[in-house]
Amino acid sequence: MPRTAAAPDVSPSPTDATASAEFVPRRWLEILARAGGRWPQLAILCALLSTLVLLAQAWAIARLAQGVAIDREGLATLWPAIAVLAASLSLRGALTGLRGYAGTRASQQIRRRLRERLLQRFAELGPLWVRRQHRASLANRVWDQVESLHGYYADFRPQTRLAGLIPLMLLCVVFPLNWAAGLILATTAPLVPIFMILVGIAARKRSQEQFREMDRMGRHFMDLLTGLKTLKLFGSARRGPQVEAVSHAFRKRTMRVLRLAFLSSTVLEFFTAVSIALLAVYLGFHFLGHLQFGTWGDSPLTLQTALFILVLAPEFYQPLRELGVHYHAKAEAEAAASDLAPIVGSAPFTQEADGEAGTQTHYANSDLPAARPQTRKLHSLMLEEVCVRYPNQWNRQTSTLTPPALGPLTLRITQGERVALTGASGSGKSTLLNLLLGFVEASDGLLYLNGHPLSHGLPPGMATWVGQETVVLSGTLADNLRLARPHASDAQLEAALDNADLLDWYQHLPRGLETRLGEGGQALSGGQARRLSLARAFLHDAPLVLLDEPTASLDADSEARVIAALKRLGEGRTLLLLTHRPELLTLCQRLIHLDDGQLVQDRPLPLPTPRGDA
Structure with a gap:
């Protein structure tokens, strides 16, 4: 209910x-x-x-x-x-x-x-x-x-x-x-x-x-x-x-x-x-x-x-x-x-x-403590009649609710799906991602993970986030990568850089993993910074990857490199990709279109035509 x-x-x-x-x-x-x-x-x-x-x-x-x-x-x-x-x-x-x-x-x-x-x-x-x-x-x-x-x-x-x-x-x-x-x-x-x-x-x-x-x-x-x-x-x-x-x-x-x-x-x-x-x-x-x-x-x-x-x-x-x-x-x-x-x-x-x-993560009627390794498996993600309202959506003068920012929304995503989330600005796309990450709570409805109801977003370790802006901290390259996995070995860091198409850049750094980034350190281009966030996603190794316009403001070469890295990132993982770009839609199997917080379209996407075929 x-x-x-x-x-x-x-x-x-x-x-x-x-x-x-x-x-x-x-x-x-x-x-x-x-x-x-x-x-x-x-x-x-x-x-x-x-x-x-x-x-x-x-x-x-x-x-x-x-x-x-x-x-x-x-x-x-x-x-x-x-x-x-x-x-x-x-x-x-x-x-x-x-x-x-x-x-x-x-x-x-x-x-x-x-x-x-x-x-x-x-x-x-x-x-x-x-x-x-x-x-x-x-x-x-x-x-x-x-x-x-x-x-x-x-x-x-x-x-x-x-x-x-x-x-x-x-x-x-x-x-x-x-x-x-x-x-x-x-x-x-x-x-x-x-x-x-x-x-x-x-x-x-x-x-x-x-x-x-x-x-x-x-x-x-x-x-x-x-x-x-x-x-x-x-x-x-x-x-x-x-x-x-x-x-x-x-x-x-x-x-x-x-x-x-x-x-x-x-x-x-x-x-x-x-x-x-x-x-x-x-x-x-x-x-x-x-x-x-x-x-x-x-x-x-x-x-x-x-x-x-x-x-x-x-x-x-x-x-x-x-x-x-x-x-x-x-x-x-x-x-x-x-x-x-x-x-x-x-x-x-x-x-x-x-x-x-009210900031503790609770799992209502659930046996899903975040520390258990089996909770990192994602078999299915279900939203049932979910609504999200922000505080300013309550009209105190008329004591009525304005339409919710999202919902009521019923949606099911299964393991390994690559889903494109589209819609105009203000349609509820970012609200949906924030709901899954636990940044906002549902005012109505329930969120289910593997059949278990959740009351405050996904448990820690279940999802990773790649946004339009990459935060580069003032520290070494290793410090910036270990944000995703604090105890990762140097070999694991290098493997993540390779998967994110940063290995050539890394090999030319003056001090390798000890090279300082951020203020007073090695400068990164927009494409390199975006691929650095993808390297963190590879290290985090969460079963669900949430992406918000990962190729925004990139040139053609950087965009191609990011798309290639996203293909590797999607192998064996579930992707929920917020995008409007046709190039990114080729990565996805399914398209979900939102309008005014409502689901207006949910259809499969055609598989991309292999190169060389007419």
């Missing part, structure tokens, strides 16, 4: 992961932090140990001041305090360095995992989704927005823990010495985070505006570079005023963010200075005899105790000040999270994230 769509919007949407509940950036960032391993805990531990060493350092400073200024002691009695001071200074420096290293390592691990997940999601969402995005926006997400999380995980997030733990530790030390000093510290401390939050609210908004402006600038520059040839032909290549206007707008947004960052630092420094001054005034008036409270019992407040408290006072506020200094990192991270989370999902590093996005 054909299945019906649950909703009009049947294509995978990156917003599905966060659409069900209100998105909270901080919660998503906390989930992301799990990829940091034990490094964040090590950073916090180093900071706490540094605080304990600080107590020894403060004692040593106070002891030296008391011994030199009041007791007039000699070096013989003060050397233990001097040794403690020197050791504590060295140890605190080492702990501070280790803390910074641990925070950086945590940030590196998280950002690396997030980039991997983003690229994985791009692959899962498929080329149709990627094609709808601007290339500058994708690059901005993978690089700039992920990079903006560094300050959050390396500095701000550990500091949120330390801002509560370190002041509490120091209060536990100060209160037994003088309750008035402890009360001053405890009362003035909340002023710092309150004003930090007020400044941070505006900083987050400014960071979001900066990200949008950066994305706009990237799009503008990418469009100029991509269309430079067209602009030059029409005499419009001088775009200085437009580039200057976009750059100026981005500069203004950036300066607004920096102004808020400096403002937050200034506000925190002001309230910290006022609080320390208030504590110093209390201690001074206490020694003058004007404020005789704060001590426990009859024990007097000594200079050593007062200096010990004064040395600890700046360190008491330091975690709060650092939290304020790094607060703009939180604003940047939350702005980036709002854009990245809809793509990678609400649980980016768990299996649930993949399930939410």
Whole structure:
């Protein structure tokens, strides 16, 4: 029985992961932090140990001041305090360095995992989704927005823990010495985070505006570079005023963010200075005899105790000040999270994230796991009343569906058939290929492989694709070929090149399989690049080969070579060839013609007449 769509919007949407509940950036960032391993805990531990060493350092400073200024002691009695001071200074420096290293390592691990997940999601969402995005926006997400999380995980997030733990530790030390000093510290401390939050609210908004402006600038520059040839032909290549206007707008947004960052630092420094001054005034008036409270019992407040408290006072506020200094990192991270989370999902590093996005390959009522070798056999491929609708084919105003991009279509292809797929532009040919490759899903109907129903395209390894454009990566020839089979031997690579009619070209390369292609490497003509994609298809050795105008834009000689290679590729395999060229129809046994997504013709093709026959 054909299945019906649950909703009009049947294509995978990156917003599905966060659409069900209100998105909270901080919660998503906390989930992301799990990829940091034990490094964040090590950073916090180093900071706490540094605080304990600080107590020894403060004692040593106070002891030296008391011994030199009041007791007039000699070096013989003060050397233990001097040794403690020197050791504590060295140890605190080492702990501070280790803390910074641990925070950086945590940030590196998280950002690396997030980039991997983003690229994985791009692959899962498929080329149709990627094609709808601007290339500058994708690059901005993978690089700039992920990079903006560094300050959050390396500095701000550990500091949120330390801002509560370190002041509490120091209060536990100060209160037994003088309750008035402890009360001053405890009362003035909340002023710092309150004003930090007020400044941070505006900083987050400014960071979001900066990200949008950066994305706009990237799009503008990418469009100029991509269309430079067209602009030059029409005499419009001088775009200085437009580039200057976009750059100026981005500069203004950036300066607004920096102004808020400096403002937050200034506000925190002001309230910290006022609080320390208030504590110093209390201690001074206490020694003058004007404020005789704060001590426990009859024990007097000594200079050593007062200096010990004064040395600890700046360190008491330091975690709060650092939290304020790094607060703009939180604003940047939350702005980036709002854009990245809809793509990678609400649980980016768990299996649930993949399930939410709906990108897993499922085989309904099927025993066809992709890893089994027998699943690479194709006996029959069946489409039963299949319909494909894109999201924009749902009319929300009238609550009706426009005609589907493909279907309802019933079609059967058997093993070894070579089928030509024809039709005008927009007739559904590319949609059919995308359906088989799993880039789009059927809203109605079912796809069967060897009698087993599939719910999300063909299993991995069942089909290979040869399109009109060949992607040549920056790497060696071997790297480019092993995209199709990662563990192929050199002999297998050479055999694939021979089948694709590239052996003569390969033998004249300066370094053979180690010759670099792509940017800064060996240049390839259009025909050589197309045959390189055919060599990948030979290596992949899938039972079904999908081809989209494989001879488009080629000269006669290159076209003849590609057609000869396609004949070899079709031996023992099933071919589905999207084409309009008569020369390619001679390769096929059957012609299927589509119009407006409907099957209008399905007929056998005559066998080609052998050469020499009249």
